[in-house]
Amino acid sequence: MSEFLLGFCNVFPRGFALARYNFENDDLVWLDLPTTFAREVVSAEGMCFDRNTCYAVLTTEAANAYLVVLDDHLKYKNKFPLYKVRDPHSIIAFDG
Numbered sequence: 407m408s409e410f411l412l413g414f415c416n417v418f419p420r421g422f423a424l425a426r427y428n429f430e431n432d433d434l435v436w437l438d439l440p441t442t443f444a445r446e447v448v449s450a451e452g453m454c455f456d457r458n459t460c461y462a463v464l465t466t467e468a469a470n471a472y473l474v475v476l477d478d479h480l481k482y483k484n485k486f487p488l489y490k491v492r493d494p495h496s497i498i499a500f501d502g
Contacts, residue, residue, distance in 0.1 A: 408428075408429075409427060409428050409429075410426070410428075411424065411425075411426060411453055411460065411480065412424070412425045412426075412427050412434075413449075413450030413451070413452070413453055413462065414449070414450060415448075415449035415450065415451070416448060417447070417448055417449065420444065420446060420447055420448055421443075421444030421445060421446075421447050422436055423447050423448070423450040424436070424439070424450050424453075424462060424464075424480075425437060426480055437476070437482070439474075439482055440482065443472075446466040446467060446468070447465070447466060448465060448466060448467050449464065449465045450462055450463070450464055451463040451464070451465055451471070451494045451495055451496070451497075452494060452496040453497065454497050454498055454499045455499070456499035456501070458477075459475060459477065459478065459483075460475070460477075460478070460480060461473060461474070461475060461476075461499070462474045462476065463494045463496075463497050464485075465494070469492060469493070470487065470488075471487075471492065471494050472485045472486060472487055472488060473485065473486045473488055473497075
């Protein structure tokens, strides 16, 4: 087995919503998010991969949702507000 991306909800302290887990070594490493954004994040609601990019939907205590983009090494690249989305629960890449 290789590494897994884990998402956590209702986290405290804030910002600890995404982690990389190595099953063979039982090693968990939290993913770095920009500090000002991480202070608001309380949940990872869904994650998926598409074309060597990882997407995660993260929510804040104020119930704002963001689409977060991570590179193929799970390093933060960008975030986009999802203004009309409330209480998301999953994300699936769909190229239809």
